[in-house]
Amino acid sequence: MGVDRALLLERCERTIERTDFPELGERVEGKVRDSYVREGRRVMVTTDRISCFDVIVGTIPLKGQVLNQLSAFWFERTRSIGPNHLLEVPDPNVSVVRQCRPLPVEFVFRAYLTGVTPTSIWYAYERGKRLYCGHKLPDGLQKHERLPELLLTPTTKAEKGAHDELISREEAIERGMVSEELFDRAAQLTRSLFEAGMRWADRQGMILVDTKYELGLDSEGELVVIDEIHTPDSSRYWYRDTYERALSEGRDPEALDKEYVRRWLASNGYTGDGEPPKLPDEIRCEAAARYIEAYERVTGLPFEPADDDPSTRIRRSLGLFSSKSV
Ligand SMILES: Nc1ncnc2c1ncn2[C@@H]1O[C@H](COP(=O)(O)OP(=O)(O)O)[C@@H](O)[C@H]1O
Ligand SMILES: [Mg+2]
Structure with missing residues (x-):
């Protein structure tokens, strides 16, 4: 279980920061997700962006995959409690959902x-x-x-x-x-x-x-x-x-969430105002390891990093021609 640090470091260079798939519908950008809306459906791409104090402070390798797959895990598990928007998960970073108000x-x-x-x-x-x-x-x-x-x-x-x-x-x-x-x-x-x-x-x-x-x-x-x-x-x-x-002992409980990145930012004098300090790769890798650990602890399943160049892979998963990236 867990993912090799060398792989995380390598993935620091290939995070998903922004997507642009106009073929999928109207593009709506949130802090973390790029959504494409058409005919009652919403294709939500969970990127690797991380927002702290409501500001995007950088990207964390594989974070988008963790969030998308963990969400899907819970949506499946809680269907008997109440309905949710999830229709399908065509790619580790993508969910197709019902467009709602x-x-x-x-x-x-x-x-x-x-x-x-x-x-x-x-x-x-x-x-x-x-x-x-x-x-x-x-x-x-x-x-x-x-x-x-x-x-x-x-x-x-x-x-x-x-x-x-x-x-x-x-x-x-x-x-x-x-x-x-x-x-x-x-x-x-x-x-x-x-x-x-x-x-x-x-x-x-x-x-x-x-x-x-x-x-x-x-x-x-x-x-x-x-x-x-x-x-x-x-x-x-x-x-x-x-x-x-x-x-x-009066310490903060050990947390498995983005508290780690928030604390690093705060200790570098940033709490949401102005330009955030650049996250060093070491911090990004540690944060990634924690996100992955959260996935594995919660689901009880090993996390399998999706391979390939993410934007080409997502195009392929969604059946889009990849003419732009060849
Ligand atoms: N099924 C849905 N129908 C309509 N809007 C949705 C649906 N699911 C999520 N959203 C919206 O899509 C956005 C998801 O992107 P995200 O990056 O999380 O945005 P935010 O910056 O608001 O947190 C959110 O604004 C959320 O309200
Ligand atoms: Mg959100």
């Missing part, structure tokens, strides 16, 4: 008092706030401690370049973002997904700490889970076996 609210579930960014629950708690997204929090809780109950802490879905904003259930309904009925249905669905995710992670020796879900309405008006699910970009994972010890 995204809800303007993101459903975030939190099981632990943690986080570093200004919207995180620990950030608020540390500064004395005892009301968070409409939930009352008791005094005396420690950093990284399990919360007395699972909390739904929604955010608005920000436009590109802006930051998501915390919001309560009541505010989301009052502002007319979603109806009460739809909000509660979405909350129930995502709660079940999170509980299933926590149970599965526990079996694999992991803790699913928190996660963010996006939902949409399909052409029939059905509520479906969209975007990605339980990936290290949308979720925080800790190792279960070292958690108690870290907590009792």
Whole structure:
């Protein structure tokens, strides 16, 4: 299990930074995914871009494949809980999904008092706030401690370049973002997904700490889970076996998510303003190894790096002529 460091270093030169397949439909660029929309379908290419503090700070080799395959793994596993957008996975970096109308609210579930960014629950708690997204929090809780109950802490879905904003259930309904009925249905669905995710992670020796879900309405008006699910970009994972010890020694729990890159950036004086420092290959390889480890730990399957020059491979997988790249 795991991937050879020499291979990761080699792949640093061949990451997927940007794609352009006009044949596939209208191109929509997100921070991490390039999507192509046509006739009710959306071809989502997960690139190797990494965003921290809502800024793209570089690429991590094989990250796109990890995210795409991990998402697909979870979408298959959770179909019995509720419908999702996934139709097929024609390439390690590509998912074909049903085009939906995204809800303007993101459903975030939190099981632990943690986080570093200004919207995180620990950030608020540390500064004395005892009301968070409409939930009352008791005094005396420690950093990284399990919360007395699972909390739904929604955010608005920000436009590109802006930051998501915390919001309560009541505010989301009052502002007319979603109806009460739809909000509660979405909350129930995502709660079940999170509980299933926590149970599965526990079996694999992991803790699913928190996660963010996006939902949409399909052409029939059905509520479906969209975007990605339980990936290290949308979720925080800790190792279960070292958690108690870290907590009792006042250390941060060992994490399997993009916290590693965030911490490197922060220790180099970057927290989202201005030009980010260039990620050294050593940091990119370590981050890649962690993403791959997350895949293997969570799925219990060995990660197999897709070979070939990625853009030629993706063209071939999607049945596109590769005239441009020969
Ligand atoms: N099934 C879907 N229908 C419509 N939009 C979707 C669907 N799945 C994901 N999206 C949107 O596609 C984008 C995915 O690209 P990503 O790079 O993750 O974007 P972001 O910068 O918003 O995080 C997101 O804006 C997400 O809301
Ligand atoms: Mg996203």
